[in-house]
Amino acid sequence: MPLASYFIGSRFFGSATVERGSEPLNSLAWFCEGCGEVWGRAVVEGGTWAVEHNRCQACGPAGSWDPRCPGSLLRHPHFTRDYLMPRNYAMALESLPRPLLERELQLALKYAN
Numbered sequence: 808m809p810l811a812s813y814f815i816g817s818r819f820f821g822s823a824t825v826e827r828g829s830e831p832l833n834s835l836a837w838f839c840e841g842c843g844e845v846w847g848r849a850v851v852e853g854g855t856w857a858v859e860h861n862r863c864q865a866c867g868p869a870g871s872w873d874p875r876c877p878g879s880l881l882r883h884p885h886f887t888r889d890y891l892m893p894r895n896y897a898m899a900l901e902s903l904p905r906p907l908l909e910r911e912l913q914l915a916l917k918y919a920n
């Protein structure tokens with residue numbers, strides 16, 4: 808199984824093996840449509856790059872109409888492998904290393920309505 812290494816900004820958050828589905832895995836870059844920064848990366852061995860859109864923590868929520876959690880690597884509301892295309896499994900909840908799971912929980916609690 809390919810190894811994915813995760814970064815928020817320049818901080819390393821751990822590596823994990825990612826289940827490979829029926830197609831090659833993507834490396835993922837999270838792009839903030841508020842400030843234009845790529846604030847997160849999942850670097851997958853041998854993966855080509857794809858861009859995910861979500862606002863960074865510094866920019867915060869776009870508005871009450873936007874259910875996404877700023878700074879989250881999870882694709883709301885489809886955050887598990889069951890709802891993702893196999894090439895995007897590096898962003899599945901099941902794939903994230905423990906430090907990122909703790910970060911996701913903190914974000915969810917911060918932005919829970």
Ligand SMILES: [Zn+2]
Nearest residue numbers: 839842863866
């Ligand atoms: Zn931003």
